Amino acid sequence: MAENSTHGIRADEPADIGRRVLRMRTERGLTQKQLAEPAYTAAYVSTLEAGKVRPSETALRHLAGRLGITLEELATGRPPHLATELRLRLTDARRVLSTGEAEDAAVRYRALRAEAAGHTLVSEEATAVQGLGDCALETGDLVAARDHFAEVERLLADEPLPRRVPAVRGRATAHLLAGELRYACYLLESTVDELNAAGLHDPDALLLLYTAVIAPYMDMGAHARAAHAAELALALAPQVDNPALVASMHRGVARTLIAEGRIAEADASLAKAQELYQQLHIRTELAHCHWMRGYVYAQDGDLRKAESELRTARDMLASKKAPLFTVQVEVELADVLRRRGKAAEAEDLLRPLLSPSALGAERGAVHAGGAHRLLGLIAEERSDTEAAEEHYCAALSLLERTGAAGDLADLCRLLGDLLRRTGRTDAALDAYRTGLGHRAAPGTTTLGPAPAAPPLWRP
Template sequence: MTTSDLVGLRIKTVRRQRGLSQAQLAHPELSDSYISLIESGKRTPTPAVLELLAQKLDCSLSYLVNGVTAEQMEDLELSLGYARLALENGEVSEARTRFSELLANNNLTGLTALRQDAQFGLALATEADGDLSQAIVLLDRLLGDDLAPERRIEVTVALCRTYRTSERLTEAVEVGEQILGGAVRPVWSDLMVELGATLLAAYLDRGDLLRSRQFAAELLNAADTLGTPRSVVAANWNAALTALYTDHGEEALVFAERAMAVQTEHGEPRNTARMRLALAALMLRTRSQDVSTARDLMRRALGDMEQTSAGVVDVARCKIEIARAEIMAGNLDQTIVDAAEGLSLLPATAPSVGLEGDLLLSRAFGATGRFSEAREHIDRARDWLEPIPDARRTAGAWYATAETLELLGEGEEAVGAYQRALACAGL
């Protein structure tokens, strides 16, 4: 049924409940034939007519328009607000439950915008809870709905990001390019730059370095034109990643620090914590002498994450990056504690993070002479790695695995892992 059909049916139902004829409802402002056309769905009443009919029928305008009373609408909006607040406060399981309960409410059926808000919220809560496969299902289903242009971009950003986190890089690129690679691209906006940044990260992970450099420059130009904090942060941060991947470490830090400065001043806490962690990880890779500074930034990021809606994958990644800083500082026992804590939180849908954690544990156990435990974790690292499609990042992971095997005295297996790294790199 169309919206006009539903509105007409509600008017007819309430009129009959009130014991009124069409002529009685129409008199004196309207004609009974006009009421008949409205009730049959052949005419769409203007807002003024709807308000008049609501007064004459002694019912709420909200009921005629949406099929719910004003009180029911208020309850729905309040429930949505509570669900969003739970997500913002990091109570992701609670948020997931609240969004699910809201979507089970029959009063939501005819409220398209409110229903889509709840569906998107449930998808984000599911992603934050580490259930990436289900988050992808929810986001993909929502994209099949009739979405407003801005909401469609928001959902595409989330879907591209979730595919990338799940190592489904081809799908991440495809979904991002549906908007950014189309014949008619929407004008640049904060959301479009954010989508571009997410797509750029997938290009980098897949090893498309030439495309990445070109696209990073395009995003920087778009952000400079917009001049908004959100676009500046997204463009500069991903320019930093591009510089890092193309072996321009100091240039990467310049872009990253610029993004961090703007994010700290204007950004919301969850993303600020994520960026602080990423900046610290970048420091470890480009300025190893600053390991103490990087570690302090990571621990600050972890504290912030635990107070926000950061998901379990974010928290697990943070603990594992802290473990990396500890092993670089020579603190092997603390490395083991932090990496193990990170892995204990990690869902099976984030293999690249799990791989890093098990590699660190293997090296730390090997360095302390606990070779059986070291062997157990290098085997787990390979279990994480095997299903991941070959790509530039996969080549680096196989190389790190080969180095770890070599440190453990597993020369023959190390050779096989080095060969796999070369194959992933196309050599």
């Protein structure tokens, strides 16, 4: 299609417009002369219907008025108000994703995507594909999620960068969930740098990126970078009107506060996020708040409250048919159960999670490693050192691909202690040295320079 002078409407090619005029004129029983008068001639209409002339905006307005349709309908073939109706239905699909099931929402998004593509409504098509990516994240189909988000970026390639930021964040999240922490960081950091270099101080886009990068930073052991990203996000929050973005920021910031031992502040930050998600009726994110609060209580030693919050999160996510997030919560719940002396229940919960359809190298590698670590601890507690060693080695194999420095250092310590107790001193020393290498490299040797603060930000 070519850009015509119709106030931003992307008009069809002359041949398409000509065929449309001919069809509508015939349907209404008008002659070429009747359609043309009083401003134009029958010869002009004949030439236009043959696709030999591109009509001006003035001509299109005249013809649309004579045919009793809108300018947009004549220029593009789209029914009047279609874009507005599609946007309303996209909003409804988002509501279904927030409060219902991802599979139901995906059905709606697929239909809306096809309809938008059929009428060349690129922005609405991109919104539908973004929704499909979010549905795929929730159902744990990480490959499909990455593909959908990459398609959004292609559809919006000619749009300003802030329009593509939600898709970049989605793609980074898919890589993070697959255990590709460094690449997730790269995507987010490079986009922040590109925004800042272009002077695009878009608070919503920057808040989304700084909040999203906290999780991979924390998993890689780059705690100082995570804290700085949280600081930047907090500074941007007053400029953002989107309550869902602000709630996500509070949830992300809570994780840095936990790492700093500021438990009460972390709990308060999660309470703010939870309140916003309840007002917005976003059940998946609300479940994530219960999940994080369970983690906070576990860190603070209140295992009874931790178990309660994690069970609530698991039940909410299971009811939403979000299998990947559900099994990740179950790993953390199993840790709490083991610490509460319920090792058998924890083991029963963990073993089904290690099937390829639940967790694995390409689907939640960090939590799969965590499940093996817990099973190793449980095996050690019943003096089954052979099984414990197998689980620790399996966990190391998974986590080495992710760069999760803190988890790797802890596993090397556990494996080293086990090897030392069984008389394999040299192997134990090797494990300890490997662990020290991970502990000594909290992300700074694997990442490039930290992204710069926005030009208008002041510490």
